Amino acid sequence: MATTDQIIQRCQSLFEDLHFTAAREWKAAEPDRKVVGFMPIYVPRELIHAAGMLPLGIFGGGDQIEVIQGDAYYQSYICRIPRSTIELFLTKRLDFVDGMLFPSICDVIRNLTGMLQLIRPDMYAHYYDMPQNYDDRVGGEFYVNELQELRHDFENLSGNEITDAALRVSIVLFNRNRELIKELYILRAAEPWKVPATEAYLLSRAGMLLPVEDHNVLVESYIKAARSADRPRRDNCKIVLSGMFCEQPPLNLIKSLELAGCYVVDDDFMLINRWMQEPVSETGDPIEALARAFLHHSTKTSATYEPIEADKGQYLVEAVRKSGAEGVIFAAPSFCDPALLERPMLQDALNAAGIPYIAFKYAENSGQMQPIREQAGTFADSIKLWGENA
Amino acid sequence: MTTVATKKIDLREAQKDQSMEKQKEMIAGNFTRLARAPQTGEKVSYTFVPGNINELVMCFDMVGNFPEINALQMGMRKKSGNFIFDAERAGHSEDVCTYVKTDLGMVYNGNIGPTGERLPEPDILLLSYTGCFTFLKWFELLRHQYKCPTVMLHVPYQGGGKITENMRKYVVKQLKEEVIPTLERISGVKFDIDRLREYLRESARAEDDLVWVLQTARHKPSPIDAYFGGVYYVGPIFSAFRGTRDATEYYRLLRAEIQARIDAGLGPVTPEGNMGEEKYRLVVEGPPNYTNLREFWKMFYDDGAVVVASSYTKVGGVYDFGFRHDPEHPLESLADYCLGCYTNMNLPQRVDMLVNYINDYEADGLLINSIKSCNSFSAGQLLMMREVEKRTGKPAAFVETDLVDPRYFSAANVKNRLESYFQMVDQKRRAA
Numbered sequence: 001m002a003t004t005d006q007i008i009q010r011c012q013s014l015f016e017d018l019h020f021t022a023a024r025e026w027k028a029a030e031p032d033r034k035v036v037g038f039m040p041i042y043v044p045r046e047l048i049h050a051a052g053m054l055p056l057g058i059f060g061g062g063d064q065i066e067v068i069q070g071d072a073y074y075q076s077y078i079c080r081i082p083r084s085t086i087e088l089f090l091t092k093r094l095d096f097v098d099g100m101l102f103p104s105i106c107d108v109i110r111n112l113t114g115m116l117q118l119i120r121p122d123m124y125a126h127y128y129d130m131p132q133n134y135d136d137r138v139g140g141e142f143y144v145n146e147l148q149e150l151r152h153d154f155e156n157l158s159g160n161e162i163t164d165a166a167l168r169v170s171i172v173l174f175n176r177n178r179e180l181i182k183e184l185y186i187l188r189a190a191e192p193w194k195v196p197a198t199e200a201y202l203l204s205r206a207g208m209l210l211p212v213e214d215h216n217v218l219v220e221s222y223i224k225a226a227r228s229a230d231r232p233r234r235d236n237c238k239i240v241l242s243g244m245f246c247e248q249p250p251l252n253l254i255k256s257l258e259l260a261g262c263y264v265v266d267d268d269f270m271l272i273n274r275w276m277q278e279p280v281s282e283t284g285d286p287i288e289a290l291a292r293a294f295l296h297h298s299t300k301t302s303a304t305y306e307p308i309e310a311d312k313g314q315y316l317v318e319a320v321r322k323s324g325a326e327g328v329i330f331a332a333p334s335f336c337d338p339a340l341l342e343r344p345m346l347q348d349a350l351n352a353a354g355i356p357y358i359a360f361k362y363a364e365n366s367g368q369m370q371p372i373r374e375q376a377g378t379f380a381d382s383i384k385l386w387g388e389n390a
Numbered sequence: 391m392t393t394v395a396t397k398k399i400d401l402r403e404a405q406k407d408q409s410m411e412k413q414k415e416m417i418a419g420n421f422t423r424l425a426r427a428p429q430t431g432e433k434v435s436y437t438f439v440p441g442n443i444n445e446l447v448m449c450f451d452m453v454g455n456f457p458e459i460n461a462l463q464m465g466m467r468k469k470s471g472n473f474i475f476d477a478e479r480a481g482h483s484e485d486v487c488t489y490v491k492t493d494l495g496m497v498y499n500g501n502i503g504p505t506g507e508r509l510p511e512p513d514i515l516l517l518s519y520t521g522c523f524t525f526l527k528w529f530e531l532l533r534h535q536y537k538c539p540t541v542m543l544h545v546p547y548q549g550g551g552k553i554t555e556n557m558r559k560y561v562v563k564q565l566k567e568e569v570i571p572t573l574e575r576i577s578g579v580k581f582d583i584d585r586l587r588e589y590l591r592e593s594a595r596a597e598d599d600l601v602w603v604l605q606t607a608r609h610k611p612s613p614i615d616a617y618f619g620g621v622y623y624v625g626p627i628f629s630a631f632r633g634t635r636d637a638t639e640y641y642r643l644l645r646a647e648i649q650a651r652i653d654a655g656l657g658p659v660t661p662e663g664n665m666g667e668e669k670y671r672l673v674v675e676g677p678p679n680y681t682n683l684r685e686f687w688k689m690f691y692d693d694g695a696v697v698v699a700s701s702y703t704k705v706g707g708v709y710d711f712g713f714r715h716d717p718e719h720p721l722e723s724l725a726d727y728c729l730g731c732y733t734n735m736n737l738p739q740r741v742d743m744l745v746n747y748i749n750d751y752e753a754d755g756l757l758i759n760s761i762k763s764c765n766s767f768s769a770g771q772l773l774m775m776r777e778v779e780k781r782t783g784k785p786a787a788f789v790e791t792d793l794v795d796p797r798y799f800s801a802a803n804v805k806n807r808l809e810s811y812f813q814m815v816d817q818k819r820r821a822a
């Protein structure tokens with residue numbers, strides 16, 4: 001049985017490889033294979049998979065590439081993820097990608113669709129518009145038609161028909177993937193010393209880069225290894241991280257939080273892995289099933305609309321309760337409108353529930369971790385103190 | 391010579407007297423209606439400019455408030471800086487859109503509108519979510535403040551560069567299933583489609599005249615400035631007046647005045663009178679800066695630069711490529727209107743439009759005013775600039791300001807940029 005270290009080492013090398021060798025090799029293994037990239041936060045990977053293509057998560061360049069050309073495409077007051085993504089394209093690191101999906105998350109990602117349409121006219125670049133109206137007859141109908149269009153596009157791109165049967169197989173695989181990730185998060189919430197935040201992060205991130213079949217095996221073995229591993233339990237406080245759903249923090253930031261005495265017991269990294277709160281139905285019309293799951297079982301995040309005022313921010317309060325966390329750390333990418341506009345409303349919900357929090361901003365290439373570490377350390381200390389005195 | 395000069399001054403006065411006065415009256419009237427709403431019992435809707443469905447709102451006898459317009463008015467009155475500061479002190483990030491913060495700052499300070507009268511609380515937040523994600527959060531924040539009902543109209547983005555039947559159907563369905571029933575419930579007024587048709591007919595009349603006015607910039611010299619003057623010209627049609635007789639009348643007056651300027655061979659009116667010789671014809675992309683609008687404009691007209699077409703005057707509706715509100719297809723045409731607003735178009739479409747303007751209006755080049763607040767406009771503009779340059783062979787320039795945050799208007803920087811740009815245009819001409 002592989003150890004957690006061995007598994008995480010594999011994930012780490014996948015994460016560090018910005019030439020995406022694993023995906024390139026997957027593509028090269030058989031003629032006519034195609035790769036479709038996607039950006040945060042959610043796309044129906046099942047459809048890409050059912051067409052025989054590889055869904056590949058493009059989550060920016062992190063702190064590992066120097067953005068040179070990408071900066072010429074963006075003003076200083078725009079976040080980092082689009083510029084490093086452009087850099088990945090311009091430096092040919094993504095030259096093997098045949099298509100890209102840009103979900104409707106914010107105006108920056110939205111406009112990136114058009115930029116890629118101009119920069120890579122040979123590539124399929126699709127804006128993936130999710131309904132903000134969750135009524136089956138209204139947003140649902142629109143969404144089903146959008147999914148059908150996507151299905152048709154993927155059939156053209158891949159040259160493969162997407163049968164209902166194939167789509168059901170994909171749904172089963174991704175349901176399993178979500179189930180495993182859920183198990184991982186439950187384990188971490190219960191015994192956070194067994195699943196360090198950086199490991200959970202790297203393991204989830206590997207799911208953006210590997211075929212789902214491989215990722216399922218990887219997560220299964222990690223959970224098994226982590227459960228039986230003997231790791232020391234520290235006197236850390238438990239926190240939920242909020243705001244990192246798009247531009248990803250540098251790995252060092254996550255490490256710093258742990259070193260500062262925080263166990264991360266829930267987070268919104270790579271929400272795509274956990275988007276559906278319930279399994280997608282594995283029977284009946286698979287497109288309808290994907291649409292219904294999206295409309296009625298999507299997770300909540302800053303990038304979506306909350307139709308009911310009383311529910312605003314309750315998802316975060318719930319996350320704290322469910323994971324047994326003692327506080328929330330808001331960490332948002334600089335210049336991120338969805339995360340930063342949402343924050344005051346979330347903070348109000350936490351205030352009402354008596355949950356302590358701190359907030360800071362980061363960029364994917366932030367280098368200086370000392371201030372964050374100090375802030376998080378003070379927060380952890382105050383929680384412990386407050387907890388003991390309570 | 392003397393005669394001509396006198397004639398010029400008279401004409402400027404005439405312009406002030408008629409269309410401008412008319413617009414002032416209309417705006418003041420709407421603010422008064424808003425201020426009196428608590429007494430008159432009129433129901434108040436708050437909504438956004440892009441994708442506003444004013445004709446429909448009018449069917450329910452509601453009075454409309456436009457937070458974006460309040461924010462820009464506060465910018466022009468130099469009050470936005472303090473409001474932004476107050477919003478930031480209350481916990482809103484320095485990074486986010488300053489329209490939102492100006493509005494919130496205004497709310498925190500008693501919601502006293504631009505005319506000094508208190509604005510009423512909304513009976514309904516009509517979230518016309520067109521062309522900008524920030525709208526979603528903005529109205530969630532207002533709802534958080536007012537605890538009032540909200541109804542959303544989600545307008546899909548033209549990611550593939552066209553309006554599809556699925557998009558149109560989705561918008562119409564939301565109008566039928568969500569928006570109309572909610573407005574009926576809030577207002578107590580039953581929806582009457584014939585009333586809507588009547589308003590749409592009126593809209594189309596005003597739209598014809600607006601387009602006529604905007605296209606007069608093809609003349610040399612252009613009788614209008616389609617950016618600095620343009621922001622005033624689009625005022626009525628972008629806000630609470632589209633579909634009203636007042637708007638039709640406003641555009642009729644404006645059209646007559648511009649016709650008179652053409653007949654007299656005059657250029658645009660500026661805050662300092664008639665513009666001198668037209669030396670540069672520009673297309674501008676992006677919203678203006680409102681805190682220093684006059685100063686910004688002066689940098690143009692002092693150097694003989696006139697804006698012959700702008701994208702900003704299309705955020706509240708693109709009419710110059712043929713679209714008109716259509717009383718025969720009322721809900722569908724409202725849907726097409728919303729779907730067609732400028733910031734709901736994808737980047738290749740926006741590039742096409744700017745290229746088209748440069749060619750059609752025989753412009754010397756493109757100027758982008760990139761707005762710090764506005765990701766919807768700004769993300770991608772540097773690439774757009776290069777594309778437009780490549781396709782037209784005309785020089786482009788890039789300046790950075792903000793809509794209403796005075797901290798981001800550096801007059802010296804903007805002026806330097808503009809001057810080197812004008813020199814570039816000169817060089818290009820000499821080389822040609």
Ligand code: SF4
Pocket residue numbers: 079080081082105106107108109246247333335336337338339
């Ligand atoms: S980090 Fe925020 S602003 Fe930037 S692309 Fe992602 S969601 Fe949009």
Ligand code: SF4
Pocket residue numbers: 487488489490521522523524525763764765766767793
């Ligand atoms: S981001 Fe731009 S379009 Fe959106 S509210 Fe702000 S200024 Fe308006």
